[in-house]
Amino acid sequence: MIPLKRRKISHTESHQNESCKFPHVPIFILERKMGASRRSFLTRLARSKGFLIKEAYSSAVTHVVSENNSGDEVQSWLENQTGVDTSTSVHLLDVSWFTESMAAGRPVTVQDKHRLKVNPKCNGDDNVILMKSYACQRRTPLKHHNLFLTEALELLAENAEFSENEGRSVAFRRAASVLKALPHRVHSMDELKSLPCLGEHSQRVIKEILEDGTSREVESTRQSEQFQAMKALTGIFGVGVRTADRWFRKGLRSPTDLIRMGQPLNRAQQAGVQYYDDLQKPVTKAEADVISDIVQQAVCAVLPGAEIQLMGGFRRGKEFGHDVDFLITHPEEGKEEGLMAKIIKWLEERGLLLYQKTTRNSYLEKMDGPARPPNNMDRFERCFSIFKLQISDRSTGSHAERSVSQSETLSWRAVRIDLVVSPYCQFAFATLGWTGSKLFERELRRWAGQEKHMSLSSHALYDNNQKHYLRAQTEEEIFAYLGLEFIPPSERNA
Structure with missing residues (x-):
C-alpha cells in the first residue's frame, strides 16, 4: 500500500467543491486493501451524483469509507500516516454505507451496521495506542520509556527460565515487550486496560512498582x-x-x-x-567492528566474493552485547561448502581463537522444513568460539590501521563470537532468524503457524495449506508472505 500523501487538489475537486449537492459531508475513500482502480471508480461514481470526495485526508473530512478493513486498522493507519486522532472527529464506515448512499442519491443516515467497530481506549489525557497482540506486528525501539517496569518483568522471566518454567517466562517477556512499544511512560494502571499480553501476575508487579516504587517479589528474587x-x-x-x-x-x-x-x-x-x-564484560560496538574487520579479512582470504553480515543485537542498533554473531554466505550456491573449516584454520594460524567448536550443516529441506521445533534451533554449519581480541586504539573507536598483522598491541581480552554459514538460497531466512530479538523471532513463528498456517524457521517458510515452500531473497519478501508490515531491524527489540 502506498503511504497516504498530500495530493494537489485537482481542477476536478476544486470544481466539485463549488457544485456538489452535499458539501456538509466531505468523504475520504481509503485506498488500503481496496486498490487504486476501485477507489478511482468509486470516486467518479460519487462525484457524478454530487457527493464531495476529498483526495487527501484532513480535519475537514467527516466520513471515511473503507472496504475489507477493521475499525482498528483504519483508525490506526490514518493516525500513523497523518498524525491526526480520528477517534471522535470522523465516522469510520464500511463501504456498505457508501453503496446505500449511491443508491439513494444522497448521504443516508449513519447506522450502527455501517460503523466499523473500534476497540475502546482508556480514559485520560495521554493518547492510547492501539496495540497488536503479536510482537512481530509492533515496532519496538531500542530505547523506550518504561525501563523501570520492563527490567522488573524480565528479571522474573529470567528466574522462571532458571526453573525451566517456559510458559511463565514467555508471559513475563510478552508483557515487557508491550511496555517497550508504548510511546510514553506508564503512570497509572488505567493506561494499561486496553493493552494485550498483560496477565494478572504481570499487572500485580506493575501496580506495586507504580504505587510503591518497587516490587517485593522482584527484590526478593534479585537477592x-x-x-x-x-x-x-x-x-x-x-x-x-x-x-x-x-x-x-x-x-x-x-x-x-x-x-x-x-x-x-x-x-x-x-x-x-x-x-x-x-x-x-559487555562487548562494545567498536570492539564488534574490529572483530568484524578481522573476520571479513579471513573470509575474503579463503573465498573471494563471499558475503558477511554482523547479526544479533548489533544489527538492531545496540551499542553493547554479550557476544558477536556473524552470518556468512556466497552468491554462488554451493560455494559455501567447506568454508567454515578454512576460516577457522586462518584464524587459528594467527592465534586468534582461544576455543572453538564447529558443527556441520545437517539441515535437509525434505525432512526438516515443514515441522520445525518450537525453539527454532537451526541446523546451519556453525562455530561457537572464544576470540582473542587484541586491545589497542583500534578497539576503542580509533581510525588506526586494523590489519591483523599489526603487532603493536597493549593487551587482549576474550570475546564470544559465533560464526554461521548459510547457503545463499536460505540467506534471507537466516538473516531474519539471526537478527532477533529472541521474542520477536518466537512471535514471528507463532504468527506464521497460528494465523497463516505456515511453518517458519531460519532455513525456510513452508505453506502448510498449499504444501510447498515459499522462496525469498529478502526479509521484506518474508514479511509480505506472512501478511505483515515490514519492520526494520532497529525496531525488532521486543
Missing part, C-alpha cells in the same frame, strides 16, 4: 541465593540451565566453587571458567 547462583553459573560459557541447577543442588554457587571443588568440566566449560571475567 535470593538461588537466583544469584544460577545467574553466575549459567553465565559460564558452555553451561545451560540444567547443568547449573544440578551444580546448585550440589552446593556450587560460582565458577570459583567449581575450581575449588574440582568439579569435572568439559572442554567448553573449562574455557568458560578460564575466561569467565572477560566474557562477563
Whole structure:
C-alpha cells in the first residue's frame, strides 16, 4: 500500500467543491486493501451524483469509507500516516454505507451496521495506542520509556527460565515487550486496560512498582541465593540451565566453587571458567567492528566474493552485547561448502581463537522444513568460539590501521563470537532468524503457524495449506508472505 500523501487538489475537486449537492459531508475513500482502480471508480461514481470526495485526508473530512478493513486498522493507519486522532472527529464506515448512499442519491443516515467497530481506549489525557497482540506486528525501539517496569518483568522471566518454567517466562517477556512499544511512560494502571499480553501476575508487579516504587517479589528474587547462583553459573560459557541447577543442588554457587571443588568440566566449560571475567564484560560496538574487520579479512582470504553480515543485537542498533554473531554466505550456491573449516584454520594460524567448536550443516529441506521445533534451533554449519581480541586504539573507536598483522598491541581480552554459514538460497531466512530479538523471532513463528498456517524457521517458510515452500531473497519478501508490515531491524527489540 502506498503511504497516504498530500495530493494537489485537482481542477476536478476544486470544481466539485463549488457544485456538489452535499458539501456538509466531505468523504475520504481509503485506498488500503481496496486498490487504486476501485477507489478511482468509486470516486467518479460519487462525484457524478454530487457527493464531495476529498483526495487527501484532513480535519475537514467527516466520513471515511473503507472496504475489507477493521475499525482498528483504519483508525490506526490514518493516525500513523497523518498524525491526526480520528477517534471522535470522523465516522469510520464500511463501504456498505457508501453503496446505500449511491443508491439513494444522497448521504443516508449513519447506522450502527455501517460503523466499523473500534476497540475502546482508556480514559485520560495521554493518547492510547492501539496495540497488536503479536510482537512481530509492533515496532519496538531500542530505547523506550518504561525501563523501570520492563527490567522488573524480565528479571522474573529470567528466574522462571532458571526453573525451566517456559510458559511463565514467555508471559513475563510478552508483557515487557508491550511496555517497550508504548510511546510514553506508564503512570497509572488505567493506561494499561486496553493493552494485550498483560496477565494478572504481570499487572500485580506493575501496580506495586507504580504505587510503591518497587516490587517485593522482584527484590526478593534479585537477592535470593538461588537466583544469584544460577545467574553466575549459567553465565559460564558452555553451561545451560540444567547443568547449573544440578551444580546448585550440589552446593556450587560460582565458577570459583567449581575450581575449588574440582568439579569435572568439559572442554567448553573449562574455557568458560578460564575466561569467565572477560566474557562477563559487555562487548562494545567498536570492539564488534574490529572483530568484524578481522573476520571479513579471513573470509575474503579463503573465498573471494563471499558475503558477511554482523547479526544479533548489533544489527538492531545496540551499542553493547554479550557476544558477536556473524552470518556468512556466497552468491554462488554451493560455494559455501567447506568454508567454515578454512576460516577457522586462518584464524587459528594467527592465534586468534582461544576455543572453538564447529558443527556441520545437517539441515535437509525434505525432512526438516515443514515441522520445525518450537525453539527454532537451526541446523546451519556453525562455530561457537572464544576470540582473542587484541586491545589497542583500534578497539576503542580509533581510525588506526586494523590489519591483523599489526603487532603493536597493549593487551587482549576474550570475546564470544559465533560464526554461521548459510547457503545463499536460505540467506534471507537466516538473516531474519539471526537478527532477533529472541521474542520477536518466537512471535514471528507463532504468527506464521497460528494465523497463516505456515511453518517458519531460519532455513525456510513452508505453506502448510498449499504444501510447498515459499522462496525469498529478502526479509521484506518474508514479511509480505506472512501478511505483515515490514519492520526494520532497529525496531525488532521486543
